[in-house]
Amino acid sequence: MQAHVQNVLRKRVCSFELFLCVPFHSSRNFRNFSSNNNADEKPIFPVGRHDIAIIKEREKDVDLNNEKERIRDQSIQYKLRDKTRQFIDFIRVVAKGGAGGDGCIAFNREKFDLKVPPSGGNGGRGGDVIFVASPNHSSLHSIPRTINASRGHNGKGNMRHGSAGKNLIVPVPLGTIVREFVPQPNKKQLERIDYEGQMNNNENLDEETKLAKKRAKTWVHYPRYDEKNTLSSFFLEAEKMMEEEERYNRAFKVEEELNLDLSVPGAQYVVARGGSGGKGNPHFLTNANRSPKYATKGEEGRVRYLELELKTIADVGLVGLPNAGKSTFLTAVSNAHPKIAPYPFTTLNPYIGTVDYLDRFQLTIADIPGLIQGAHKNVGLGHSFLRHIERSEVLVYIIDLSKNKPWEDWSILRNELEKYRSGLTKRPSLVVANKADITEKAKISLPIFEKMLKEKEQEIVIVPVSAKYKKNIVKVTTLLRQVVEKVREKEKLP
Numbered sequence: 001m002q003a004h005v006q007n008v009l010r011k012r013v014c015s016f017e018l019f020l021c022v023p024f025h026s027s028r029n030f031r032n033f034s035s036n037n038n039a040d041e042k043p044i045f046p047v048g049r050h051d052i053a054i055i056k057e058r059e060k061d062v063d064l065n066n067e068k069e070r071i072r073d074q075s076i077q078y079k080l081r082d083k084t085r086q087f088i089d090f091i092r093v094v095a096k097g098g099a100g101g102d103g104c105i106a107f108n109r110e111k112f113d114l115k116v117p118p119s120g121g122n123g124g125r126g127g128d129v130i131f132v133a134s135p136n137h138s139s140l141h142s143i144p145r146t147i148n149a150s151r152g153h154n155g156k157g158n159m160r161h162g163s164a165g166k167n168l169i170v171p172v173p174l175g176t177i178v179r180e181f182v183p184q185p186n187k188k189q190l191e192r193i194d195y196e197g198q199m200n201n202n203e204n205l206d207e208e209t210k211l212a213k214k215r216a217k218t219w220v221h222y223p224r225y226d227e228k229n230t231l232s233s234f235f236l237e238a239e240k241m242m243e244e245e246e247r248y249n250r251a252f253k254v255e256e257e258l259n260l261d262l263s264v265p266g267a268q269y270v271v272a273r274g275g276s277g278g279k280g281n282p283h284f285l286t287n288a289n290r291s292p293k294y295a296t297k298g299e300e301g302r303v304r305y306l307e308l309e310l311k312t313i314a315d316v317g318l319v320g321l322p323n324a325g326k327s328t329f330l331t332a333v334s335n336a337h338p339k340i341a342p343y344p345f346t347t348l349n350p351y352i353g354t355v356d357y358l359d360r361f362q363l364t365i366a367d368i369p370g371l372i373q374g375a376h377k378n379v380g381l382g383h384s385f386l387r388h389i390e391r392s393e394v395l396v397y398i399i400d401l402s403k404n405k406p407w408e409d410w411s412i413l414r415n416e417l418e419k420y421r422s423g424l425t426k427r428p429s430l431v432v433a434n435k436a437d438i439t440e441k442a443k444i445s446l447p448i449f450e451k452m453l454k455e456k457e458q459e460i461v462i463v464p465v466s467a468k469y470k471k472n473i474v475k476v477t478t479l480l481r482q483v484v485e486k487v488r489e490k491e492k493l494p
């Protein structure tokens with residue numbers, strides 16, 4: 001009996017072993033097992049319980065890597081969304097020009113003179129919203145999301161015109177691109193628009209109510225004269241005249257879509273014009289009507305929905321994988337002091353440093369956050385980082401020589417740049433092989449890297465550097481100056 005039980009148990013164990021082993025002998029599962037799908041790799045037979053454990057370990061590793069990537073992306077996004085963060089390079093705002101002031105209805109009161117002339121002043125025009133390209137600002141964080149210029153003042157008696165609303169001048173960092181966009185209202189706003197639409201839906205209203213609504217929007221009446229005015233032929237004439245004037249103005253107003261590039265210091269652009277002021281009652285004085293008891297209201301200011309995107313302006317842009325030593329390099333060559341730390345994504349916004357030469361020649365270098373594979377698809381928030389390289393005419397690739405295959409990093413960067421904007425890699429560039437002080441690795445990889453660059457890109461110069469210990473820095477700055485001078489000369493040419 002005991003022997004029988006032992007036999008059964010042995011069979012079950014064997015079948016369990018078979019169950020574990022068989023699927024891994026199939027070619028599909030074997031392909032999974034062979035790492036990197038490398039055809040040259042020798043198959044490892046037989047696949048046993050030990051191999052299954054390895055596969056499971058590897059699967060765990062893949063899961064762990066995915067999890068790590070997810071956490072990394074989350075942490076960068078968390079850092080970028082931090083409300084205390086002082087750097088913002090993309091915002092959406094609403095710019096509203098001020099409304100014009102209302103015209104005034106007034107009369108010059110004279111003793112014993114019953115036929116007094118009208119003396120209401122015109123309303124002042126509303127203020128404009130003006131953007132000024134400012135070299136003193138480097139972030140969009142100080143720009144309010146709703147920008148309202150002030151309203152024009154109402155006209156007053158005794159022919160006093162209302163003063164114009166103050167223009168609102170908004171300093172915008174140099175290198176900002178301003179575009180108009182069509183706002184997509186959220187659910188709550190949609191409900192409100194529907195409600196207001198029903199309230200204002202003129203289609204279902206009769207002609208009389210429509211007219212009354214329009215008049216209420218455009219006309220100011222002398223107290224207790226609303227009904228009398230609307231019945232008088234003078235008012236109807238004045239209404240016709242104003243409608244014609246409005247039609248004429250509309251024909252001459254060219255409503256172009258806004259698309260600005262604020263890249264010249266001090267350049268000013270009116271992004272939302274204020275409305276014109278209303279007309280005082282002397283405007284409606286005719287030979288027949290010596291006492292007009294109506295005036296017009298001020299015009300509404302222009303409302304514009306704008307997208308502001310800051311693209312840093314610098315002569316040279318530093319491109320590199322995270323932790324390659326970009327910030328250390330910038331600190332070594334310029335007056336900037338970005339944070340340096342031995343973990344990726346230390347830098348999360350661009351830093352601009354100025355390199356001063358003995359003869360007072362200057363050039364600017366932008367250190368941008370690290371790029372990773374897939375940055376052109378916004379992996380690791382690549383888009384928000386890549387936009388800051390677009391304007392740099394010269395690119396410096398910072399490559400970490402202490403890595404096993406530094407040339408792979410270079411290919412990744414080139415690939416990402418080209419896929420983000422084709423032609424970016426054609427710009428004059430330089431390769432800084434950083435961390436050359438770690439000599440054991442640098443001695444092996446530098447000659448291979450140099451050889452590869454010579455074969456692929458003959459024009460690109462590679463300079464071994466130790467940014468941390470400031471070795472061979474002068475050679476880089478001299479080369480950079482030569483390239484930047486050439487680029488500037490080219491720009492000067494007509």
Ligand SMILES: Nc1nc2c(ncn2[C@@H]2O[C@H](COP(=O)(O)OP(=O)(O)OP(=O)(O)O)[C@@H](O)[C@H]2O)c(=O)[nH]1
Pocket residue numbers: 320321322323324325326327328329339340341342343344345346347348369370434435436437438465466467468469
């Ligand atoms: N040995 C050595 N270490 C360096 C050198 N340059 C930078 N490092 C170190 O590399 C680490 C990363 O340097 P960072 O300058 O912060 O690198 P980064 O490219 O700006 O990194 P991110 O901002 O995260 O993209 C730091 O610990 C530096 O001290 C170098 O030339 N030699």
Ligand SMILES: [Mg+2]
Pocket residue numbers: 326327328338339340346347
């Ligand atoms: Mg950095």
